[in-house]
Amino acid sequence: MSDQALMQLSEQVGEALLQQRATLTTAESCTGGWIAKVITDIAGSSAWFERGFVTYSNDAKQAMIGVHPETLLSYGAVSEQVVREMAQGAMQAAEASFAVAVSGIAGPGGGSAEKPVGTVWFGFASQNGKVTACHQCFSGDREAVRRQATAFALKTLAEDFLQIA
Structure with missing residues (x-):
């Protein structure tokens, strides 16, 4: 997804949040703040x-x-359980309406048979108590994995949580 497409998606997310008088927070690991960067590229x-x-x-x-130490020990940082806790914890810490969390293996190293390079888990939470998680396996180099993860997080937030068509 191009930078322009990421900006357009961020603008759509922002407009939907404004209409709902809601706020968003992010909890990022492998994306290193890229989701927050794309969001804050939008004036206002x-x-x-x-x-x-x-x-x-x-x-x-x-x-x-x-995030509970036991969860990290039992499941590892790149897991459904951890991103759920990341999303809920970030939402609570920021007192935000919605949260998106990302943890993955961007590469080039760090992968395993169970969690190959490109595996990224996403967690989403809302104040109404909805918490979901999903994972994707992306291809490409480190930057490509991170870019795809950023796009997927924003797109899923928009479509599944904010109901932007």
Whole structure:
């Protein structure tokens, strides 16, 4: 997805959040703040974007957004259970209406048979109690995986949580 397409998607997310008088927060690991960057590229995003957490290390996930050490030990950072806790913890810490969380293996190393390079888990949470998670396997180099993850997170947030057609 091009930079222009990411900006358009961010604008759509922002317009939907403004209409709902809602706010968004992000909790990012492998994307390293790229989702927050794309969002804050939009002038006026401070009206609907609360804050972003870059929680690259397990320690940061625990200290900043309350991911339980037991969850990390049992399932690993790249897991459904962890992104669910990341989304819920970020939403609570930021007092936001919605949260999106991302944790994955962007490469080139770090993959395994169970979790190959390109595996990315996404968590989404809303104040109404809805929490979902899903994963994707992206191809390409590190930047390609991160770009695809950023696009997927925004698109899923828009379509599944904000009901943008």
